[in-house]
Amino acid sequence: xxxxxxxxxxxxxxxxxxxxxxxxxxxxxxxxVIMILSxxxxxxxxxxxxxxVNDKISCAFNVITDxxxxxxxxxxxxxxxxxxxxxxxxxxxxxxxxxxxxxGSNSDTFPFTIDDTCLIAxxxxxxxxNDYTFDFPYESTVPVSKALLYVPFDVEALVMPYNKLFSxxxxxxxxxxxxxxxxxIGDEITNEKEIIISEYMMSKYGFTPEQAKEQIGQKIxxxxxxxxxxxxxxxxxxxxxxxxxxxxRISSRIYSPxxxxxxxxxxxxxxxxKNEYGDLFTTTVHSSDYSGAIRVNEELKxxxxxxxLSSAAAVYADIEMQQTLYNKIILLVAALLIFxxxxxxxxxxxxxxxxxxxxxxxxxxxxMKPGHVFLVFFCEFVLMSSAAFxxxxxxxxxxxxxxxxxxxxxxxxxxxxxxxxxxxxxxxGGVFVxxxxxxxxxxxxxxAKKESILDCLSDTL
Amino acid sequence: xxxxxxxxxxxxxxxxxxxxxxxxxxxxxxMIAVAIILYNxxxxxxxxxxxxxxxxxxxxxxxxxxxxEYEDLERIENSGLKNLDIMISSYYVxxxxxxxxxxxxxxxxxxxxxxxxxxxxxPGKGYSYPEDFQMDYTDNTSNVAWVSCAxxxxxxxxxxxxxxxxxxxxxxxxxxxxxxxxxxxxxxxxAVTQIYLPFATVYSALQKDGIWLTHQITGxxxxxxxxxxxxxxxxxxxxxxxxxxxxxxxSLSNMQSFFTVMSLVITLAGVVSLxxxxxxxxxxxxxxxxxxxxxxxxxxxLIGIYFLIMEILLILAVGIAAITVLLSNHYIYSVIYxxxxxxxxxxxxxxxxxxxxxxxxNIVMLISIRSIARKIGKTDVISAINNRD
Numbered sequence: 001x002x003x004x005x006x007x008x009x010x011x012x013x014x015x016x017x018x019x020x021x022x023x024x025x026x027x028x029x030x031x032x033v034i035m036i037l038s039x040x041x042x043x044x045x046x047x048x049x050x051x052x053v054n055d056k057i058s059c060a061f062n063v064i065t066d067x068x069x070x071x072x073x074x075x076x077x078x079x080x081x082x083x084x085x086x087x088x089x090x091x092x093x094x095x096x097x098x099x100x101x102x103x104g105s106n107s108d109t110f111p112f113t114i115d116d117t118c119l120i121a122x123x124x125x126x127x128x129x130n131d132y133t134f135d136f137p138y139e140s141t142v143p144v145s146k147a148l149l150y151v152p153f154d155v156e157a158l159v160m161p162y163n164k165l166f167s168x169x170x171x172x173x174x175x176x177x178x179x180x181x182x183x184x185i186g187d188e189i190t191n192e193k194e195i196i197i198s199e200y201m202m203s204k205y206g207f208t209p210e211q212a213k214e215q216i217g218q219k220i221x222x223x224x225x226x227x228x229x230x231x232x233x234x235x236x237x238x239x240x241x242x243x244x245x246x247x248x249r250i251s252s253r254i255y256s257p258x259x260x261x262x263x264x265x266x267x268x269x270x271x272x273x274k275n276e277y278g279d280l281f282t283t284t285v286h287s288s289d290y291s292g293a294i295r296v297n298e299e300l301k302x303x304x305x306x307x308x309l310s311s312a313a314a315v316y317a318d319i320e321m322q323q324t325l326y327n328k329i330i331l332l333v334a335a336l337l338i339f340x341x342x343x344x345x346x347x348x349x350x351x352x353x354x355x356x357x358x359x360x361x362x363x364x365x366x367x368m369k370p371g372h373v374f375l376v377f378f379c380e381f382v383l384m385s386s387a388a389f390x391x392x393x394x395x396x397x398x399x400x401x402x403x404x405x406x407x408x409x410x411x412x413x414x415x416x417x418x419x420x421x422x423x424x425x426x427x428x429g430g431v432f433v434x435x436x437x438x439x440x441x442x443x444x445x446x447x448a449k450k451e452s453i454l455d456c457l458s459d460t461l
Numbered sequence: 462x463x464x465x466x467x468x469x470x471x472x473x474x475x476x477x478x479x480x481x482x483x484x485x486x487x488x489x490x491x492m493i494a495v496a497i498i499l500y501n502x503x504x505x506x507x508x509x510x511x512x513x514x515x516x517x518x519x520x521x522x523x524x525x526x527x528x529x530e531y532e533d534l535e536r537i538e539n540s541g542l543k544n545l546d547i548m549i550s551s552y553y554v555x556x557x558x559x560x561x562x563x564x565x566x567x568x569x570x571x572x573x574x575x576x577x578x579x580x581x582x583x584p585g586k587g588y589s590y591p592e593d594f595q596m597d598y599t600d601n602t603s604n605v606a607w608v609s610c611a612x613x614x615x616x617x618x619x620x621x622x623x624x625x626x627x628x629x630x631x632x633x634x635x636x637x638x639x640x641x642x643x644x645x646x647x648x649x650x651x652a653v654t655q656i657y658l659p660f661a662t663v664y665s666a667l668q669k670d671g672i673w674l675t676h677q678i679t680g681x682x683x684x685x686x687x688x689x690x691x692x693x694x695x696x697x698x699x700x701x702x703x704x705x706x707x708x709x710x711x712s713l714s715n716m717q718s719f720f721t722v723m724s725l726v727i728t729l730a731g732v733v734s735l736x737x738x739x740x741x742x743x744x745x746x747x748x749x750x751x752x753x754x755x756x757x758x759x760x761x762x763l764i765g766i767y768f769l770i771m772e773i774l775l776i777l778a779v780g781i782a783a784i785t786v787l788l789s790n791h792y793i794y795s796v797i798y799x800x801x802x803x804x805x806x807x808x809x810x811x812x813x814x815x816x817x818x819x820x821x822x823n824i825v826m827l828i829s830i831r832s833i834a835r836k837i838g839k840t841d842v843i844s845a846i847n848n849r850d
Contacts, residue, residue, distance in 0.1 A: 023744070027737055034730045038723060045719045052708050315705050318517075319712045321800050322510070326716055328796045329502060332789060333495050337727070340491035344734050347484030351741040403722050415718045 003379075006372060010379035013359070020355045021384055027348035028388035028437060029395065031341045035429035036396040036422075038337060042330060043421035049323045052316075053290075058170040058252035059312035060293040064283040066306045069159050075303060076162065079285060082299055084292035087167050089284045090159035092263045100224050100231040112224065114151040119205040120221040120232065121239075126205040128153070136254045151204055153224070154257035155234075157267055158189050159281070165189065165196070165243075165260070167286035170252055178246040186216045186241030189262045195220065195237040198258035200245040212242050222259075234261060251312065290317035341433070346440050349381075353444050356380075364453045374445050381441040385434045393426060467762060471769040474749070478742045485738030486774055490781035492731030493822070496724045497786045497814040498793070503720035505810055506797065510713055513801065514685035514706065521683025524691075527701040529678045531664060540694045541687055542680035542702075602661045606637035609645055610654035618642040618654075626658065632670040634663045689714070728818055732825040735778065739771050743836060750840045763837045768830055775822050783815040 014021045069076060069090050080088050096112045114128035134151040158165070165188045166174075174183050189196060202212035221235040248258055261267070285300065287293040290313045297309045353360075356377070363373050400417050407415075475482055521543070529537060537545060608618040618624070618639050626634040637658060682688045682704070689710060692702045743750075753763055790811065 020744070023737065023741055027734070030730055030733050030737065034727065037726055041719050041722060045715050048715055049712055052712055055708075315709060318709050322709070322712050322716065325796060325800050328800075329498070329793065332792060333498060333723075336491050336495045336498075336785075336789075340488050340495070340731075340734075343484055343491070344488040344738075347481060347488065347738055348741070350484065351481060351738075351745070354745060399726070403725070407718055407722065415715060415722065 003375065006375040007379045007383075009376050010383055013356075013376065013380055014383060017355065017359075020352060021380075024348050024352045025384050025388045025391070027344065028385055028433060029391050031345055032388055032392035032429055032433045033396050033399065034337070035341060035433055036392060036425050037399060038334075039425035039429050040396070040400065040417050040422050041415060043425050044415050044417045045326070047421060048415075049319070049326065053320050053323055054173065054176055056173070056251040056312045056316060057176075057289070058167070058173040058250045059310040059316070060169050060287045060290045061167070061252065061310050061313075062285040062287075062293060062297050062300055063308050063310070064285065064300065064303075064305050065281075065308075067283045068281055069162065069283075076283070079283075079300065079303070080162075082296060084287050084296045084299075086169070086286045086288045086292070087164055088162045089164055089167065089286065090162040090263075091282050091284070092157040092159055092268070093257070093280045093282065094155040094157060094261070094267065095280070096153065096155065096224055096233070097226070099233055100226060100229055111150075112153040112226070114153050114201070114204045116225055117153050118223040119202075120223060121215055121218055125223065126207070128204050129206070131204070136248050151201075152257075153259070155259040155261060156257040157261045157263035159263040162283075163189055163262070165241075166247070167284075169286060169288060170247075170250055173250045173252075174247055177250065178244075183244045183247035184241050185213055185244070186239075189240060189260065192262045192264040192266075193237050194240045194262045195234060196241040196243055196260040197239065198243045198245060198248060200248065201258045202242060203245075209242075215239050216242065237261060252310070290320045293317070338432075342436055342440075345433070345437050346444075349437070349440050349444050353448060357448070360448070361453050361455070370449055374442075374449075377445055378438065378441060381438055385437050389430045389434065392430070396426070397422070463762075467765050467769060471766045471773065474746065474766060475770055475773070477749075478745065481738060481742050481745070482770070482774060485735055485742075486778055486781070488738070489731045489735040489774070490778040490785065492727050492734065493778055493782035493815075493818050494785035494789070496728040496731060496818055497782055497811060498789055499720040499724035499727065500814045500817070501786070501790075501793075501811065503717050503724060504814075506793070507713055507717045507720070510801075511686040511689065511710075512684075514688075514709075518685050518706075521681045522685055522688070522704050522706055524680050524682050524688070524702050524704045526678045526680070526695065527703060529695075529700045531660075531678075533698065533700060534678070536698055537678065537680065537695065537700065541691045542682060542695075544681040546679045603659055604635060604637050604662060605640040605659065607640055607657040608642040608654065609657075610642065612644050614654050615642055615644055618656075624656070626656075626663070632667060632672060634658070635666045637662075728821050729825065731778070732775075732822045735771065735774060735822075736826070736829045739767070739774070739833075740836075742770075743767060743833065747840055750837060754841065760834070760838050764830070764834050767833055767837070768826075771826055772823075775819065775826065779815050779819045779822070782818065783811055786811050786814070 067076065067090070076088060076090075079085060113130045115130035117128045118125040119128070120126075128151070130151050132150060165184060171183070175181070184196070185199075186196070197212075199209055199212055202215075203209075207215065216239055218239055219236055220239050221232050221237065223230060223232050225231075243258070243260075247253060248256060285296060287296050293309060293313045294317050297307065297313075300307045360373060360377065363376070364370070400422075404416070524542060526537065526542075534545065606624060610618060620639050620642060623636050623638050625636050635658075682691055682702075685706065688702075688704065688706065692710075695702050750763060754760075
């Protein structure tokens with residue numbers, strides 16, 4: 001007996017026992033609708049919470065403003081070894097005013113803008129254009145006065161060995177918002193006299209992204225003028241990488257300088273270590289999540305340093321806790337629900353087998369091989385499960401629409417379920433219910449095989 | 462006797478179909494337990510988190526209002542928002558010039574705040590902004606100005622002297638008399654001069670020239686648990702309240718909707734599963750029904766027997782569900798305690814939730830009784846013998 005014959009016989013049996021089959025399909029349909037609906041809503045809420053929590057995940061950090069890496073190295077090593085610390089980055093804000101004037105005096109120009117500078121590459125000078133497009137600090141379009149959108153010329157220096165260009169959380173936020181891949185074209189800073197510039201800043205000197213890439217590996221310098229004095233800074237620095245513009249749109253970097261160099265003693269010698277705005281070293285202690293950042297903040301308080309938690313962290317840590325609560329409660333609910341669905345499918349199948357017991361006995365009595373009898377029984381379940389699955393899709397969609405309308409009417413808002421939530425839920429729910437159904441049919445039949453033909457036929461006789 | 466007879470027959474029927482019925486009972490009770498847990502989360506546990514914010518932010522939180530017009534102030538006050546403050550958009554700051562009325566000389570390096578002087582609850586007392594200035598409610602429409610500046614600038618803002626405020630186009634925002642000038646503590650930096658002007662005066666002066674001042678209304682929400690209600694109330698007037706806590710609230714309300722929806726769906730699914738299993742049981746008991754009919758039992762009595770079976774199962778299911786929920790509550794409490802630490806939560810009303818689930822299940826049962834009645838009514842000897850399906 002071929003599989004196709006079994007399938008044909010199964011189809012005929014289902015029509016012969018259409019009422020029983022209908023009840024089984026109805027039962028499977030209920031199980032499928034519950035599973036699909038639960039999973040779809042779960043996907044929707046998980047995705048929403050995930051978006052909320054990860055929207056500004058790069059802000060999961062603490063900042064220490066009064067650590068001097070040359071004196072506090074032991075402390076830094078201790079901090080780096082803390083449990084919830086993901087990485088440390090130390091930057092040094094270059095005071096351009098001091099760097100271009102003679103020691104002791106300071107420039108009147110503050111802040112410096114890009115049109116105060118020229119990029120020197122390949123012996124040519126490329127003047128910067130202040131075109132009022134620097135909208136990085138603003139999350140959305142605002143009617144900002146043009147004066148606020150000047151393109152600043154700020155340079156930060158990465159201190160070795162804490163010179164990792166970006167943290168894992170920054171990369172995570174960047175990938176989430178702007179697609180997979182590294183925001184850096186080229187290499188990170190590993191040696192003195194290396195510089196990284198953003199694609200945006202390069203464009204202000206007239207370089208297209210392709211032209212900027214061609215400059216990687218070349219020696220460059222920047223001429224800065226404050227109207228009175230002019231000086232070439234970062235002379236002989238090698239451009240090792242270009243950071244993509246969107247990297248400076250992630251929440252932790254919207255105020256960051258877009259010129260990054262390696263810190264060196266020579267660089268420090270060109271300016272005082274402290275100025276009226278405070279210490280120039282900034283230590284950023286990154287954590288992998290907000291609750292981690294809060295825990296680190298508590299631990300860092302023991303160091304008697306000027307420590308501050310990023311402003312987003314407190315708010316987002318609370319959402320993170322809500323997400324943990326949700327996940328843990330859902331775990332309990334899912335375990336109970338899966339148990340209920342399995343028991344329900346088992347009871348449906350027990351009923352179906354009971355109704356079909358005499359017929360199965362008859363099949364065995366006329367000499368059908370047990371394997372073939374099982375295959376027919378199995379095919380019947382495949383057909384019923386498939387019918388239930390096909391019906392469950394419009395039923396679930398209808399129920400979702402009805403629930404949304406009901407919730408909007410009663411409590412003013414409903415959860416929106418998109419195709420992105422529904423399709424995986426339908427697949428997962430379908431696979432779960434169908435595999436449970438087929439597995440249980442196999443177990444029930446295996447148990448039934450032990451019964452004699454006469455026992456099976458007893459109902460008929 | 463009749464009732465006793467019905468009950469004893471129902472019990473004996475349950476004994477015969479114990480396997481199928483107990484499977485149905487397990488399914489239904491677990492589903493109802495899940496529904497109660499979800500209901501508890503939605504109705505008791507999550508609302509407690511709103512009040513948790515009262516402890517975390519005892520001083521309340523600043524809320525800014527989008528699409529709020531100056532004319533909406535009364536409605537905003539009625540919504541429950543306190544300490545309302547109104548100021549022009551900071552982006553408009555550069556558009557103003559201030560000059561000394563007497564000398565006509567422009568005063569530079571100023572930052573301007575237009576202040577709406579009021580206090581939501583007691584206008585008589587006035588709302589001070591900044592804290593040091595005791596402004597009167599009536600000052601809102603007056604022509605007085607308050608200044609805070611560095612000592613070096615103090616001479617330009619002597620109390621009693623007047624200043625003229627114009628926008629960048631030269632439109633007059635009014636002539637103001639300096640009421641008070643506070644010297645900011647000298648911390649070595651050049652302190653920024655701030656001039657506080659009454660909003661209503663400036664607003665109406667510029668309005669005469671066809672200029673609508675863009676402004677920002679902010680307020681304080683305290684206690685924070687009132688925020689969802691305030692936000693909803695303002696939303697009805699087309700005003701959007703924005704605060705740092707919006708995402709937290711969004712996340713909470715999403716969870717609340719999810720638990721409400723699933724609690725509803727699973728209650729229904731539990732009852733449907735029970736009814737379908739009872740339907741299956743009924744199908745397997747066709748011979749008994751026929752026999753009872755031959756023995757002279759009425760359809761009414763047979764319907765009574767099966768309705769009683771379903772009702773007993775439902776009571777048992779709700780009971781088992783309540784016990785399951787009580788056991789699960791230990792886990793839920795430990796999770797909440799582990800994540801949020803110790804604070805007063807409302808009691809989880811398992812009994813109330815069980816009764817609601819029982820009520821909802823009974824409504825569905827009463828609806829389904831018609832199909833049971835039809836099934837029993839249609840079953841006769843011929844149909845039982847002929848139909849093996």
